[in-house]
Every structure is written in C-alpha cells, then in structure tokens.
Amino acid sequence: MATLGQYAVHLTDEAGVLRSFLPGQEVPDWAAAQLGPHCFPPGQGGAGPTPAAVPEPVGGDTAAGPPPRSGKGSSESAWRRYADEHGVDVTSLEGRDDIIAACQEAGIAVE
Structure with a gap:
C-alpha cells in the first residue's frame, strides 16, 4: 500500500x-x-x-481538439487544416459543414 x-x-x-x-x-x-x-x-x-x-501527438499535432463549430476560429480553412492533420481528404468538399460531416464520418472528433 x-x-x-x-x-x-x-x-x-x-x-x-x-x-x-x-x-x-x-x-x-x-x-x-x-x-x-x-x-x-x-x-x-x-x-x-x-x-x-505519455504518447506524443501524431504528426506534431498539439492542438487540444477540433476548431470551434461557430464563432472565432471556426473558419472553413481551420476545418480544412484539421481534416488534413487527421488524414481526411476534403479536397472535393465545399463548405465548413461538409468538412465537419466528413470528419465525423471518419471517426474524428468534431466537438
């Protein structure tokens, strides 16, 4: 003990x-x-x-999580970067909501 x-x-x-x-x-x-x-x-x-x-983050990703879904920092480009960092191909998608949906389908945290 x-x-x-x-x-x-x-x-x-x-x-x-x-x-x-x-x-x-x-x-x-x-x-x-x-x-x-x-x-x-x-x-x-x-x-x-x-x-x-303690395992190191993959690919040098030190972010605490996904970008916000609305407000400051929730831009389409922020979500594209996040998807790219996690290996989700979003090149053919248009708009932040489509990118968020693709991340969610890939099992990547979006909240």
Whole structure:
C-alpha cells in the first residue's frame, strides 16, 4: 500500500463504488495503480504514466481538439487544416459543414 500525498482523490473501485482517499491515507494497490506519481510523496509510486510514457501527438499535432463549430476560429480553412492533420481528404468538399460531416464520418472528433 502507498500513502497518498497532498491530494484528495475519488475513484471508482472494481464493484463500481465511489471511494475517497484523503492526504496521508494509505491507498490499496488497485487505487494506487490508477494514480500518477504526482499523487504520492517522493519515493512512493503509483502505476500511473510517467512523462516519458505519455504518447506524443501524431504528426506534431498539439492542438487540444477540433476548431470551434461557430464563432472565432471556426473558419472553413481551420476545418480544412484539421481534416488534413487527421488524414481526411476534403479536397472535393465545399463548405465548413461538409468538412465537419466528413470528419465525423471518419471517426474524428468534431466537438
């Protein structure tokens, strides 16, 4: 068992029951496996990902998600770039709504 650091955490156990743990409490192994190292004092672990284990975005895409669907940043060109970054061919499409629909059909996040 590992002792929780400065954070309170709330996790769902294997039975679907919400469990809460406060700073300084020991957490069972199943809970520690779901927490990152930042939740524990130095030298204690959790099985969460380390910064080196976090996968890099594909193609250097560091955007948080798709462009907005309306308002600032929702232009057709922004959606064309987004589709292109995700490998969706939209060269024959006209208009932002058609591009959004093509992305959605390809399983790419549009919200």
